[in-house]
Amino acid sequence: MKKCPPLLCRKLVLTVDELARVRDEVRRVATKNHCPKEVADALVLAVNEACANIIIHGYGPEKAGEIIMEIFHNDNEISVRLTDFAPTVDCAKLQSRDINEIRPGGLGMFFINELMDKVEFSAPESGVGNILQLTKKIKTEE
Amino acid sequence: MKYPSQQHGSSMIISLTGEVDLKFSPLAREQILKSLSDKSHVLVDLSEVEYIDSSGVASLVEGLQYARNHRLHFALTGVSEPAMQVLHLARLDQVFTIHPNVEEGLDAFAREDG
Numbered sequence: 036m037k038k039c040p041p042l043l044c045r046k047l048v049l050t051v052d053e054l055a056r057v058r059d060e061v062r063r064v065a066t067k068n069h070c071p072k073e074v075a076d077a078l079v080l081a082v083n084e085a086c087a088n089i090i091i092h093g094y095g096p097e098k099a100g101e102i103i104m105e106i107f108h109n110d111n112e113i114s115v116r117l118t119d120f121a122p123t124v125d126c127a128k129l130q131s132r133d134i135n136e137i138r139p140g141g142l143g144m145f146f147i148n149e150l151m152d153k154v155e156f157s158a159p160e161s162g163v164g165n166i167l168q169l170t171k172k173i174k175t176e177e
Numbered sequence: 178m179k180y181p182s183q184q185h186g187s188s189m190i191i192s193l194t195g196e197v198d199l200k201f202s203p204l205a206r207e208q209i210l211k212s213l214s215d216k217s218h219v220l221v222d223l224s225e226v227e228y229i230d231s232s233g234v235a236s237l238v239e240g241l242q243y244a245r246n247h248r249l250h251f252a253l254t255g256v257s258e259p260a261m262q263v264l265h266l267a268r269l270d271q272v273f274t275i276h277p278n279v280e281e282g283l284d285a286f287a288r289e290d291g
Contacts, residue, residue: 051200058196058228080263083230087199135268138242139235142267146231149266 041105041116042068049086049119050099057104058083061115068108074171077150081169082115084143088129093121093165112152112172120164126156180208188250188286189217190279194225197233206236213243213251220282224255229263241273250289254282 043064047053058079065075086102094100103118129144147154153170178201181192189212193205212219219240223229237253244251252274256264264270276282 051198054198054200055196076259076262080230083198087230087232090199137238137269137272139238142231142234146263146266 039107039109041107043104043106045104047102047104048099049089049094049102051090054083054086057086060104061106064106064108065113068113070113070171070173074113074173078113078115078169078171081147081150081171082117084146085117085167085169088143089117089119089121089165092124093119111174112170114153114168114170116166116168118159118164118166123158123163124156124165129156178204180205182208182212184217185283187216187218187290188220188283189215190220190222190254190283192222192225193229193233196228197226197236198228198230199232202230202232202236205233206239209236209240210243213240213247213249216247216249218250218286219244220250220252220254220276220279220286222254222279223257223260224278226257226260229260231267234263234267234269237273238269250286252276252282252285254279 043060045060061079061082062075065078089100089102090096100119100121105116107114107116147169151169152172155168157166159166180194183190191208191212197205209219209221221237221240241251254276255278256275261270264273276285
């Protein structure tokens with residue numbers, strides 16, 4: 036899948052003002068490529084949560100930082116890869132919290148893990164930043 | 178920007194609208210907590226919410242916890258389908274008190290004050 040050219044490759048300066056545009060782009064590409072509504076909804080929310088985490092935990096809420104958003108697609112799955120250039124995140128700190136504990140905050144990673152079929156963290160070759168790839172299956176295997 | 182709100186006796190109705198994401202959830206949180214700190218019961222109308230993310234849900238959870246700690250009523254009303262999907266995903270649809278509409282929410286508050 037990664038060898039296919041992306042359907043979309045967008046470089047943007049990520050702020051809270053850009054989140055709606057990110058969601059619109061993901062939904063547009065997913066819908067145009069015949070993803071069912073539930074797949075598009077899941078992908079939109081997961082990408083939104085990932086971008087929110089980059090804003091809050093990556094660059095910091097007061098700073099804007101650049102990201103690259105790429106969307107890949109084949110018959111079976113759709114995938115969004117987010118590359119940021121913030122300090123490297125300790126993946127151990129990004130685990131879902133206990134959902135039975137009722138408290139504000141910490142829901143973002145839980146949503147991502149619940150909604151996506153595959154969640155992959157890696158480091159860019161440059162060694163600076165973080166790559167998060169979110170993948171959702173389009174067809175259920177029988 | 179401020180979300181529409183309306184005082185009904187000792188209750189405040191706050192109507193969240195549109196996309197309640199990281200940009201707008203601080204406004205929702207501020208209005209909810211301000212009303213609760215003014216000793217109002219709070220009914221949050223979600224009928225016009227087109228999208229809500231974890232930060233929006235967190236503002237509702239914070240309101241619920243504040244209300245519980247201060248013996249105030251806190252409930253949701255008219256929850257739109259997109260909002261309900263996210264509350265269900267967060268396993269919170271069984272945690273919040275949810276009324277079909279504002280009138281029933283206010284009636285329930287009145288009964289609880291009984």
